[in-house]
Amino acid sequence: MALEQAQAALQEGEVPIGAVVVCKGRVIARAHNLTERLNDPTAHAEMQAITAATEYLGGKYLADCTLYVTVEPCPMCAAALAWAQIPRIVYGAGDPRRGYSLFSPSLLHPRTQVTKGILAGECASLMKEFFREKRR
Numbered sequence: 001m002a003l004e005q006a007q008a009a010l011q012e013g014e015v016p017i018g019a020v021v022v023c024k025g026r027v028i029a030r031a032h033n034l035t036e037r038l039n040d041p042t043a044h045a046e047m048q049a050i051t052a053a054t055e056y057l058g059g060k061y062l063a064d065c066t067l068y069v070t071v072e073p074c075p076m077c078a079a080a081l082a083w084a085q086i087p088r089i090v091y092g093a094g095d096p097r098r099g100y101s102l103f104s105p106s107l108l109h110p111r112t113q114v115t116k117g118i119l120a121g122e123c124a125s126l127m128k129e130f131f132r133e134k135r136r
Helices: 002-011 045-057 075-083 120-135
Strands: 018-023 026-032 065-071 088-093 113-116
Touching: 002 018, 002 026, 002 045, 002 065, 002 120, 018 045, 026 045, 045 065, 045 075, 065 120, 088 120
Parallel strands: 065 088, 088 113
Antiparallel strands: 018 026, 018 065
16 A cells, blocks of 8 residues: 555655555555645655544554555654654665664664565665656
8 A cells, every 4th residue: 555655656746655554453544755745845655644643543642553654764754753652664665865774773762663675676666766767
């Protein structure tokens, strides 16, 4: 589902990153980057997903949730996920230039479990396609 969101972002001319929040086995939020449409540098897929999920739950914590995202969260998103106290993050492609782990893995909540590399090839391929087209 996160890959579908990333595809939607790509079709809209956004950096193709998609995110889904699952709570107790139920999808409660789907999102993709909206930085271009909203002219907002903070409108990352993860931030949009956090907002939708907390609104759905009626509270600021995502304690029983998992975030699935196509690319490793940036430091801004990692810090927001820490404040939301999300216990699990699953991401596809790493981001060697701007991923949170490059700067400081401690940005995440201390109890957050991270699974990386899920469908990494597909996730990375979308990013490469996007930036290849941008360079043309």
